[in-house]
Amino acid sequence: MEAVATRNILKELEGIVGEKRVRADEVVRWTYAIEDFAGSFFHPLSDKYGPPDIVVKPHSAEEVSKILILANKYKFPIIPRGAGSDMTGAVTPLKKTGGIILDMTDMNRVLHLQEGLNAARVQPGIRWGELHHELAKSGVTIGCKGPHGFLGATLGGGMTWWAFSLDQQGHSE
Numbered sequence: 001m002e003a004v005a006t007r008n009i010l011k012e013l014e015g016i017v018g019e020k021r022v023r024a025d026e027v028v029r030w031t032y033a034i035e036d037f038a039g040s041f042f043h044p045l046s047d048k049y050g051p052p053d054i055v056v057k058p059h060s061a062e063e064v065s066k067i068l069i070l071a072n073k074y075k076f077p078i079i080p081r082g083a084g085s086d087m088t089g090a091v092t093p094l095k096k097t098g099g100i101i102l103d104m105t106d107m108n109r110v111l112h113l114q115e116g117l118n119a120a121r122v123q124p125g126i127r128w129g130e131l132h133h134e135l136a137k138s139g140v141t142i143g144c145k146g147p148h149g150f151l152g153a154t155l156g157g158g159m160t161w162w163a164f165s166l167d168q169q170g171h172s173e
């Protein structure tokens with residue numbers, strides 16, 4: 001993204017989530033250029049992938065909504081990210097477009113557990129490990145450990161990844 005546009009967007013993002021939850025410094029940007037798996041470590045070194053311009057950590061659906069309205073206003077790409085473990089480059093920005101990483105991992109609460117039905121409403125950035133831990137307090141177990149027992153992955157990331165996989169196989173409907 002253009003430097004001027006990035007500065008304007010940065011200011012507006014700070015207005016939405018506060019200064020501490022928006023970062024555009026080199027160390028953080030390059031950290032998010034790497035997915036959380038050795039196989040994807042070289043993405044940022046390829047011609048295709050690069051670091052994000054900005055990383056933002058929303059805490060609520062309302063903040064996410066405001067950020068998406070901003071993305072439409074300035075026409076910049078948004079890349080939601082959970083644990084960054086999907087291995088396909090899906091959470092690493094394209095070098096030619098850049099973009100903003102929406103790090104969902106602070107939206108990690110169990111909002112409601114309906115006793116008896118064993119139904120829970122959770123935020124999408126919750127990790128499988130956190131979910132197990134929180135539900136265990138009420139004596140509930142999930143019966144599944146998450147993708148390949150990978151407790152660091154988030155629920156939102158898994159759902160999107162699975163939807164993407166089904167779509168690739170032509171089974172999205």
Ligand SMILES: Cc1cc2nc3c(=O)[nH]c(=O)nc-3n(C[C@H](O)[C@H](O)[C@H](O)COP(=O)(O)OP(=O)(O)OC[C@H]3O[C@@H](n4cnc5c(N)ncnc54)[C@H](O)[C@@H]3O)c2cc1C
Pocket residue numbers: 036037079080081082083084085086087090091104124125147148149150152153154155156157158159160161162
């Ligand atoms: C060792 C290993 C084993 C694995 N085993 C399996 C397996 O057995 N079964 C299986 O299905 N998968 C498996 N995977 C892939 C797995 O699905 C993903 O690693 C994991 O579920 C993705 O979760 P994540 O939080 O890391 O998502 P990320 O990698 O952060 O994101 C994955 C996708 O979801 C999008 N996304 C993330 N959060 C959100 C959100 N809140 N809202 C909208 N979009 C979002 C991202 O933009 C990206 O497109 C494995 C991966 C590894 C590294």
